[in-house]
Amino acid sequence: MPEAAPRRFCFVHAADLHLDTPFDGVHAAAPRIAAALREASLQAFDEVVELARRRSAAFLLVAGDVYDGAERGLRAQLRFRDGLARLAADGIESFVVHGNHDPVETGWSAVRAWPEGVKVFGTRSPEVVPVARDGEVIATVQGISYARRATTENLALRFCRPEGPGLHVGLLHCNVAGAGEGHDNYSPCSLDDLRRARLDYWALGHVHSGGILAEGSGPGDPWVVYPGNTQARSGRRSERGPKGAVVVHVEDGRVLRVEQVACDRVRFVELECPVEGLEGLDGLEQLLDRLADEALEQAEGRSLVLRARLAGRGPLHDALRRTGAVEELLEHLREGASDQEPFLWWDEIADRSLPPQDLGLLRGRGDFASDLLSLSDELKSDRASLASVADELVRSVPRYLARDLEELLADGEQLAGLLALGTLAALDELAGGEP
16 A cells, blocks of 8 residues: 655744734834834734735644733734634634733633634643544644733643644743743743653743744654744844744644744844944944845835944044934934835934044053053953953943943953953943933
8 A cells, every 4th residue: 555645734833912012112202103013013913814824724823922911902802803713714723822911810801702713721721622634633732821920830830741643732921941031930941841741842932032942853852932922012132133923844743844934014123333434423324324224125025113233433432422413313314214114213323332542552551551451352362251351340330331331341352442441430431421
């Protein structure tokens, strides 16, 4: 008899939709941009739905934080219900858990009956739900929702591999040790905790930066995946760059690969802008415009929220330090891009530039500054010692200076000039002298 054809299918894994996020920070400055940002989270979810339909996915997983808060606005709830209804009409099942932003016991629900084929997991224990195609079970999905926001129990310990064929999937909103820096430590667990359940794929939510924490080797050794959020919510590091969902490709009960697909409508980007060689603010404006155009081209039709980080040494530093210079440049850039579509919104210009410095002159002075510069020259060839000195320096300065200092020390080349300055008064100058 000929061998049976391999059973192939795919499913879509999304998380942290935060539907109807308000983006209050830009509303006063640009109501049109704020309205577009608020719509973006809903449009990104629509794109997740269309992604599942285009790929003829077997099912969709949503790993928590469907809504941004307990209020759960009406249009967000109806948009979510309607999207799942479109999937159900195509025979695509949906599985949903709630996380810390939208726990089950708070807020209100406008949806009393979900479409057929939609499973919203409860809070007591993981319920195992089979997924069948052509009368054959191809997967099981189990999940658990948060009852309340501050869920500190390790919910991963409640999961275990069920009996039966197919791919075994766990759906959970949690913070895996080492993966969720900057995120609240809700439902904390370790990779070993997840492996102990002997599932094949862990569909996680909570960590917006996303990432594949483990690539499973076969049944019982799981893939562990954060897809990241579907639409960025701010300019924080974890929110920058492409956002979306993952498509998981399965053959004969094993995950073959995980494909990341962008679904966002507005992208947050930080531009690194060197000031070396720039003499005037007009030259800086032209450089920022060029960098913005390049970022817009790379965004493939998406709108952008931009932050520029000015770095390096040069004579332009003095002009940037003039009262109101950076703020006026920011406003001018906003005016120049106000009518673009897709839109381009300049959110912030962070001036981290430094004044020009003649290091050769410093090296020859034979004083404290030249000794510090010699030390920094040695450290630049020893990355471990460099990191140690940088950490100690950050701990030794007042808290209000620490953030600026950390950014300067991120570039080892900056340490030479910084150490050569040698005094806290110089650090005060870099931070603008604000207490």
